[in-house]
Amino acid sequence: MATQTSFFGEEAEAPERVHHSSHGDVPSILKWTGSKRSQASRIAALAPEYDRYYEPFLGGGALMFLLGRPLSVGADLYQPLVDFWSLVRDDPDRLVENYRTQWRALQEDLPAYFYVVRDRFNQTKKPEDLNFLMRTCVNGIVRFSQKGDFNNSFHLSRKGMQPERFAKIVRSWNHRLRGVEFRCADFQESLSDASAADFVYLDPPYAGNKQRYIGDLDIERFYGVLDDLSARGVKWALSFDGNRGERDYNVELPSGLFRRKVDLQSGYSAVNKVLNGATDMVTESLYLNY
Numbered sequence: 217m218a219t220q221t222s223f224f225g226e227e228a229e230a231p232e233r234v235h236h237s238s239h240g241d242v243p244s245i246l247k248w249t250g251s252k253r254s255q256a257s258r259i260a261a262l263a264p265e266y267d268r269y270y271e272p273f274l275g276g277g278a279l280m281f282l283l284g285r286p287l288s289v290g291a292d293l294y295q296p297l298v299d300f301w302s303l304v305r306d307d308p309d310r311l312v313e314n315y316r317t318q319w320r321a322l323q324e325d326l327p328a329y330f331y332v333v334r335d336r337f338n339q340t341k342k343p344e345d346l347n348f349l350m351r352t353c354v355n356g357i358v359r360f361s362q363k364g365d366f367n368n369s370f371h372l373s374r375k376g377m378q379p380e381r382f383a384k385i386v387r388s389w390n391h392r393l394r395g396v397e398f399r400c401a402d403f404q405e406s407l408s409d410a411s412a413a414d415f416v417y418l419d420p421p422y423a424g425n426k427q428r429y430i431g432d433l434d435i436e437r438f439y440g441v442l443d444d445l446s447a448r449g450v451k452w453a454l455s456f457d458g459n460r461g462e463r464d465y466n467v468e469l470p471s472g473l474f475r476r477k478v479d480l481q482s483g484y485s486a487v488n489k490v491l492n493g494a495t496d497m498v499t500e501s502l503y504l505n506y
Contacts, residue, residue, distance in 0.1 A: 241282075243385040246300065246347060247356025248276035252419060252455060254482040255500065256282055259417065262478065264451050264506055266415035272403040273419045277301065283417070286395025291406030298400040300343035305393040308386045314344040315351070316379040322352065323375060330370040338365040352376045404441050412449030418442075419455045439470055442505070446473075451506045458500035466501060474503040 242253045252259065256278040269288040271280050274297065280290050292298050303311050322329045330352055337345035346366075350356055352375070353368040361367045399406050403418065410416060421433050445452050457466045458479070482498045 242278045243281070243388050244276075245304065245385050245389045246276055247350045247358075249356075249358045250419065250421075251276035252278040252482075255455075255480045255502075258480055259453060259455070259502060262453065262502070262504065263415055263417075266451070267413040268410070268415075270407055270410055270414060270416040271419075272401075272406040272416070273421075274298070274301065274398075275419060279417045279419075280396065281389065281392050283415070284392055284396050288396045289399060289406060290396055291399040291401050291403070293400065293402055295400045296337075296341045296343050296346045298398050299341075300346055301393070301398050303343050304386060304389050305396060305398070308390040311344060311347065312379070312383045312386050315348060315382050318344075318348045319376050319379050319382075326375070327370040327372065334366055348376075351382075404437065407441065407445065407450075410445065410448070410450045414450055416445060416450055416452040417455075418452060439473060442473055443470075446505050452504070454503040455500055456503060458498065463496070469503060474505050476504050478502045478504070 241257045244251075244253065253276065259279060260282040263283055267287075269280075269283045269285065270291075271277065271284075271289070272291045274280065274290040274292040277290060280288065284290070290301060318329075318333065330349075333345050333348055336342075337349060349366055349368070350358065352370060353359075354371045357368055359366070359368040403420070407416060420438065442452065442454070454474070456469075478501070479499050480502055482500055
């Protein structure tokens with residue numbers, strides 16, 4: 217087992233780097249850029265004991281599947297995404313039947329039906345339509361215009377997940393989300409009631425990324441919230457930077473903000489492959505304050 221030096225000058229054990237597939241152990245209910253499915257089981261294994269679990273940048277919710285329990289909190293700024301997760305928890309039959317109906321409509325009118333749904337979603341923001349779009353758009357990459365409209369295109373070589381398979385995944389997630397609270401709020405607001413008995417996993421926009429749907433992260437305010445959590449005795453883990461191939465995206469977090477850093481390989485970058493045709497290995501950094 218390798219060791220590394222923290223900002224406190226301590227040596228902390230770090231798991232060996234291992235190759236992982238991009239699929240991971242978490243059922244893919246919603247494709248979402250930056251998903252931690254490939255790392256979820258390894259991050260979860262590092263979680264401390266906790267009463268309540270918080271995930272303030274919920275996205276695809278991979279860690280929520282493994283760590284969520286009644287009274288856990290999942291939050292995001294994007295209301296249709298929060299509505300989607302609430303639908304999985306509260307009305308899975310509705311989501312399953314809606315997907316089945318839309319999937320059939322797509323098979324009968326390829327690819328025109330996709331664009332009908334995209335136009336409708338940009339008007340109504342219904343979570344069922346967000347689910348359908350993310351299941352059938354190019355590589356499941358969430359992408360919005362400057363005015364906030366979903367603008368990714370139909371994936372011509374895919375016709376969406378088979379409804380029967382999707383139904384099984386929804387049932388699995390529904391079981392895991394019972395009693396979980398969802399909030400449409402920013403990270404600071406959603407963590408306001410976290411206590412020393414709780415655990416927080418944070419997966420904000422990748423350091424230096426200015427194209428995520430929630431806009432730029434106020435980094436100084438974010439560091440302040442992390443510092444406040446530590447002062448309150450709240451344990452947290454943060455996925456924030458790393459490397460893609462030979463490109464180094466590591467940032468220097470303020471001295472004393474965390475206790476140790478663990479590097480996790482997460483397979484190859486799907487987004488980079490779509491945009492540039494490259495297949496660079498991605499290594500992401502996990503910072504922990506415990």
